[in-house]
Amino acid sequence: MYPELFHIGGFTMNSYGVMMALAFVSAGIVAYWQFKKRGVKPDFIYPLLIATIVGGLLGAKIHYLIIHPEQFPENLWSGRGLVWFGGLFGAIAAVIVVTLASKQRLGPIMDSGGPAVAMGYAFGRVGCFLRGCCYGTPTDLPWGMSFPQGVPPTPEGVHVHPTQLYSILASLLIFALLVWVIGPRFKREGPLIFAYAFLAGVERFLVEFIRANQPIVWGLTQQQWIAIGMVVVGIVGMWWFESHGHMRPAGTRGDASRARGRR
Numbered sequence: 001m002y003p004e005l006f007h008i009g010g011f012t013m014n015s016y017g018v019m020m021a022l023a024f025v026s027a028g029i030v031a032y033w034q035f036k037k038r039g040v041k042p043d044f045i046y047p048l049l050i051a052t053i054v055g056g057l058l059g060a061k062i063h064y065l066i067i068h069p070e071q072f073p074e075n076l077w078s079g080r081g082l083v084w085f086g087g088l089f090g091a092i093a094a095v096i097v098v099t100l101a102s103k104q105r106l107g108p109i110m111d112s113g114g115p116a117v118a119m120g121y122a123f124g125r126v127g128c129f130l131r132g133c134c135y136g137t138p139t140d141l142p143w144g145m146s147f148p149q150g151v152p153p154t155p156e157g158v159h160v161h162p163t164q165l166y167s168i169l170a171s172l173l174i175f176a177l178l179v180w181v182i183g184p185r186f187k188r189e190g191p192l193i194f195a196y197a198f199l200a201g202v203e204r205f206l207v208e209f210i211r212a213n214q215p216i217v218w219g220l221t222q223q224q225w226i227a228i229g230m231v232v233v234g235i236v237g238m239w240w241f242e243s244h245g246h247m248r249p250a251g252t253r254g255d256a257s258r259a260r261g262r263r
Contacts, residue, residue, distance in 0.1 A: 002130045003149060019127025024053055027120030030175075034112035038189075039249055044104055051094040057082070059090015067222070084124070085226050088117065092193075107189025107245055114196035115183070118175035121200070122168045129164035136161025136210040161210045170203040189248050190241035198234025201227040 063086020128134040132150025144159030205227035213221040
């Protein structure tokens with residue numbers, strides 16, 4: 001783990017902050033690419049990226065303070081204490097507000113957001129790994145790791161599941177599925193972000209069984225209950241938008257549709 005990359009005088013560049021920045025940049029690059037494929041003005045990514053950063057960081061901090069009210073107001077302006085789910089919901093809300101206010105097409109922007117969030121999440125979890133946070137329960141598996149300088153540090157001699165790495169691999173797989181398998185098969189605009197919600201919910205629900213979070217109800221953690229909600233919303237959203245959304249323009253229906261047309 002490398003929580004600090006380098007020092008210049010009294011300034012410290014920490015790896016978590018760098019990876020958070022790369023998460024937003026990578027998501028923006030993927031969204032820009034998807035905008036071009038879906039007939040959205042690519043330059044619209046710039047106001048959306050600002051909205052995503054503001055909404056994401058604000059949502060992540062609010063969620064953390066809801067979980068840890070005893071840290072208010074001391075932790076309010078700290079760079080520590082950011083919760084992924086709160087960041088996701090805050091970013092989505094900000095994107096919707098800016099999109100509607102700008103009178104842009106919400107459906108293709110939602111579709112573009114699915115792969116973008118998946119890629120951004122992968123970089124964010126790299127930051128968690130380098131910082132030594134969000135790891136799992138103790139394990140005897142050969143790839144178990146220790147985080148002696150983690151947040152919090154693992155006990156001496158104890159190896160834990162590197163759940164950050166599991167989430168990185170899962171998120172890259174989700175990205176690939178959304179771009180090359182699932183996305184081209186949708187005929188209408190809007191359902192791809194809900195496909196992401198479904199897949200990300202399943203991933204988080206499963207990985208929570210080996211995370212160090214405490215259960216709250218029926219043996220499930222708070223994050224698992226949120227993940228269940230994401231799965232339900234994902235299923236309903238995919239059905240609704242694929243049934244009632246605007247038809248995708250013929251030139252943006254993906255490689256799978258074009259391949260079928262050539263047969």
